[in-house]
Amino acid sequence: MPETPSAARRSERARAAILTATADLIRELPYAKLSIESIASRAGVGKQTIYRWWPSKGAVVLDAMLERYSSPEGLVLPDTGDIRADLRLLLRGAVAELTDPDSEAFLRAMYIEIQQDPEIGRYYRERLLLPQRAALAARLAAGVEAGQVRADLDTEVALDLLLGPIQSRWSLGLDGLTEAYADAVLDAALAHLAP
Amino acid sequence: MPETPSAARRSERARAAILTATADLIRELPYAKLSIESIASRAGVGKQTIYRWWPSKGAVVLDAMLERYSSPEGLVLPDTGDIRADLRLLLRGAVAELTDPDSEAFLRAMYIEIQQDPEIGRYYRERLLLPQRAALAARLAAGVEAGQVRADLDTEVALDLLLGPIQSRWSLGLDGLTEAYADAVLDAALAHLAP
Numbered sequence: 393m394p395e396t397p398s399a400a401r402r403s404e405r406a407r408a409a410i411l412t413a414t415a416d417l418i419r420e421l422p423y424a425k426l427s428i429e430s431i432a433s434r435a436g437v438g439k440q441t442i443y444r445w446w447p448s449k450g451a452v453v454l455d456a457m458l459e460r461y462s463s464p465e466g467l468v469l470p471d472t473g474d475i476r477a478d479l480r481l482l483l484r485g486a487v488a489e490l491t492d493p494d495s496e497a498f499l500r501a502m503y504i505e506i507q508q509d510p511e512i513g514r515y516y517r518e519r520l521l522l523p524q525r526a527a528l529a530a531r532l533a534a535g536v537e538a539g540q541v542r543a544d545l546d547t548e549v550a551l552d553l554l555l556g557p558i559q560s561r562w563s564l565g566l567d568g569l570t571e572a573y574a575d576a577v578l579d580a581a582l583a584h585l586a587p
Numbered sequence: 588m589p590e591t592p593s594a595a596r597r598s599e600r601a602r603a604a605i606l607t608a609t610a611d612l613i614r615e616l617p618y619a620k621l622s623i624e625s626i627a628s629r630a631g632v633g634k635q636t637i638y639r640w641w642p643s644k645g646a647v648v649l650d651a652m653l654e655r656y657s658s659p660e661g662l663v664l665p666d667t668g669d670i671r672a673d674l675r676l677l678l679r680g681a682v683a684e685l686t687d688p689d690s691e692a693f694l695r696a697m698y699i700e701i702q703q704d705p706e707i708g709r710y711y712r713e714r715l716l717l718p719q720r721a722a723l724a725a726r727l728a729a730g731v732e733a734g735q736v737r738a739d740l741d742t743e744v745a746l747d748l749l750l751g752p753i754q755s756r757w758s759l760g761l762d763g764l765t766e767a768y769a770d771a772v773l774d775a776a777l778a779h780l781a782p
Contacts, residue, residue, distance in 0.1 A: 423703050500702040506760050507695040508618050513760040521759060548763060549771045552752035559755035561747055564716060565701050565708040568743060576744045584778035 414456040450505040450512040483574040609651035645700040645707040670730040678769040
């Protein structure tokens with residue numbers, strides 16, 4: 393039976409309340425303490441309302457993250473014509489995102505889920521990670537066209553060389569994640585990327 | 588009151604049984620399902636026996652991992668005089684370790700704990716990660732001495748350039764973690780490391 397217009401509005405309000413409650417709680421609670429129950433209680437809905445739409449806590453968290461960080465137009469990196477400048481902004485932005493308390497809480501939750509829930513991992517890669525990597529790959533391809541990046545580039549290796557140092561330093565809890573560090577990683581990676 | 592010799596033997600036996608049970612269970616159960624209770628039951632001890640020595644599940648898991656993977660003499664990387672050959676072995680070894688079901692289960696558990704328990708993260712870095720990084724840093728320093736590595740190396744950036752791509756590809760669940768990939772990462776990193 394299709395929802396009536398007012399039931400659809402109620403559904404939409406409940407869904408928004410659940411995602412907002414999740415985004416709030418993910419900063420307030422250690423991830424192990426975040427539960428469907430705590431989200432339901434904060435959102436003012438029943439647990440069954442959440443389970444009607446999401447199979448697990450990780451799935452709600454991922455949707456709350458998509459709601460906040462994905463853009464409907466998809467992701468395109470700026471192309472100023474200067475590959476070094478564009479990549480510098482990108483890597484500094486990655487450091488800023490990983491050290492911002494809001495996005496950091498979401499990302500740590502995703503790292504936990506990826507290690508233990510293959511479904512969430514797959515969904516996270518499809519919806520967030522691979523589009524981000526594709527946008528960077530497109531920027532590198534434009535750099536190849538412009539003669540600023542080597543033509544025989546292995547794109548996967550290039551992406552990991554740029555992003556891997558920052559991601560692994562962060563995920564292992566090593567300190568020193570600064571703009572200066574991002575710039576140094578870029579210089580090092582460019583030794584390989586340059587024609 | 589000091590333990591009598593036979594009490595000390597019983598303690599040692601219980602401790603060994605707990606660590607063995609943990610190493611078995613970490614492969615059998617999703618990490619969220621691994622509990623102090625399940626470890627105690629498998630080891631044939633009471634939960635209180637575990638809590639007497641360890642504050643949390645993560646602490647037991649880390650000790651079980653140390654028992655299996657750390658060596659009392661500390662870690663030294665081979666130095667054949669050929670930095671490329673030595674690093675190739677190291678990076679291929681990292682891929683093998685991350686894709687071996689035994690060590691992968693431990694490492695995924697550690698990645699989960701690092702994201703949510705700062706104490707375990709600190710202990711993991713002190714006891715396993717930083718000694719591994721120090722061993723690689725020492726090998727790079729020998730490479731500088733031998734004129735095979737640039738003298739103005741930023742060691743932290745160099746370590747992350749070598750290890751970060753493999754670690755982040757693995758921790759994000761991206762595929763393609765092969766020896767050929769490890770070799771390609773090494774070639775790319777050497778563009779920066781070489782004098």
